[in-house]
Amino acid sequence: KEMTVRDALNSALDEEMSADPSVFLMGEEVGEYQGAYKISKGLLDKYGPDRVLDTPITEAGFTGIGVGAAYQGLRPIVEFMTFNFSMQAIDHIINSAAKSNYMSAGQISVPIVFRGPNGAAAGVGAQHSQCYAAWYAHVPGLKVLTPYSAEDARGLLKAAIRDPDPVIFLENELLYGESFPVSAEVLDSSFCLPIGKAKIEREGKDVTITTFSKMVGYALQAAEILSKEGISAEVINLRSIRPLDRAAINASVRKTNRLVTVEEGFPQHGIGAEICMSVVEESFEYLDAPVERIAGADVPMPYAANLERMAVPQVDDIVRAAKRACYRAVPMAATA
């Protein structure tokens, strides 16, 4: 059986709202409009306007309201129409949500989920097209999840809603319509994935590729191409950026001795940098080649389609990096 990421998210919301009356959804266009990306389709009809709240366009206000409601024991799910708009509310995410459990010495926990599409979209320019994984993963007190498949979307969203801490749940607009095979276990309403565990999407022995969200698909395509050339790539879907599954990453690198990190976000101080450091700390003597980092270009997202394509990692970039790591580099000029 197959399921789209959109349906996976929708069913996870539906099931968790049905299981726990303290769960509610708020955000712009989540109700009568059925969600800007239709993730909340049907929920208003089922749960009513008390639990599916259309908010005015006031990110700072409604995000803080969600946080205050979580302080008082409710379990809000705050939808950002895109994570770019979370910049208007980042004070509440960092200062009111992430720090309160600590500042109050455990008296005020904040069981809230901030979710919405994240990452490079298509043709929308610099302000609507960027990855916030590294931004939020920098902050103690936040958990940051990045689903790729329908299984991830269901299992991680349900885990996020049940978790007693603030969770940043980074979806990807371009994946919403994509279908993935799902097992009966995944479709069960009790299905839930552990926060902080990566998934080996494809086993391999020559090079490890760590990645998350949409780039998992690219990495899998790259692995397919590499296999035709005799390189066996292991693809790790991180699923959780914070906590980061350092054990899974290091175990894989100790097996393959080579590492390529892939992310859409900006390179400097990014997820790849953190993963590289973890491997240097824990598995330095296992590395047979320098770590390769594939990331978005260090520029605001350009609008022109050809420039935009160059600004985000492509399958070819991953293939080339993996070959370099395996000392089978192809000169840029030969491929260009």
Added chain:
Amino acid sequence: LRTALAVSSDVLAGNKAAQATPAHPAVTREEALELYEDMVLGRIFEDMCAQMYYRGKMFGFVHLYNGQEAVSTGFIKLLNQADCVVSTYRDHVHALSKGVPPRSVMAELFGKATGCCRGQGGSMHMFSAPHNLIGGFAFIGEGIPVATGAAFAAKYRHEVLKESGPDGLDVTLAFFGDGTCNNGQFFECLNMAQLWKLPIVFVVENNLWAIGMSHLRATSDPEIYKKGPAFGMPGVHVDGMDVLKVREVAKEAIERARRGEGPTLVECETYRFRGHSLADPDELRKPDEKTHYAARDPITALKKYIIEQNLATEPELKSIEKNIDNVVEEAVEFADASPHPPRSQLLENVFADPKGFGIGPDGKYRCEDPKFTQGTAQV
């Protein structure tokens, strides 16, 4: 340039808002003494904080509440335990009025393990879950949405979870200053609170100054209470140096919220007797302005009223003051004698689950523990 006194109750004295409240609403002896005791506690506690700060016992930014006691006391003493208070960086006295023991507040300021947040919050971040004091917020405007969220939760508990108590809705008080009323989150939340009829009272402690920025230089229309009606809610101006007048206005606003009739904006005109924080040289406020408000000290005024009305005698009030002196002395001794937080506490309480940066007692990331999500991963 207009002087800051332009919006004082002296100027407003002729208009309707000021006349609406009776000169001196009646209180019983017990009520009067409770108010007096709470205000004196706030004053003596803060004076002690200044001493302790200069002696190096507390550190960082310490913002004292001297002069504004009538607002905290006038409002918070009307609340139940289940009602919420959301404060700012000037939060010690709100905590005391809500019932947090002075020794836990003092120990928190000393950065001790016995503080109300075990030394992890500090002066600007007072929390006490049992008292429903849900935070001092250090950024201008940050507390308003959180308070609005607490009020939202009260309404949700009542309407969706059917959990409300017999008295009506639990009420949230959001305290903030005049400077905050120029911030977008103030307007965003006035809108949503009225739109959704939330049980909240927005309490503006208009002390006329945002650090060194005069309210009149920062705000196009300095009469803040007028912004309530602009959002469809009542806006009330009250003399924030008169605890009985504050209490009268507060009672109406809180009862209105409790009945489910929605929010009220209350502008309390008050004055802080000290600088913005203990680090503020306070050079911009004119001496005559300070003198004007010093003469309207809310504690002196209440004392005068109590004696004039024969609610208590001078010696009785003296004995309350003496008693509070002892309470505050005892709080300092307690805080001083308390242990510093242990080293192990550094990593605790970052998360409700797991405790401490995801690091378990063995130093390993808790996510490596197979039981990592146990207890939270199942409904």
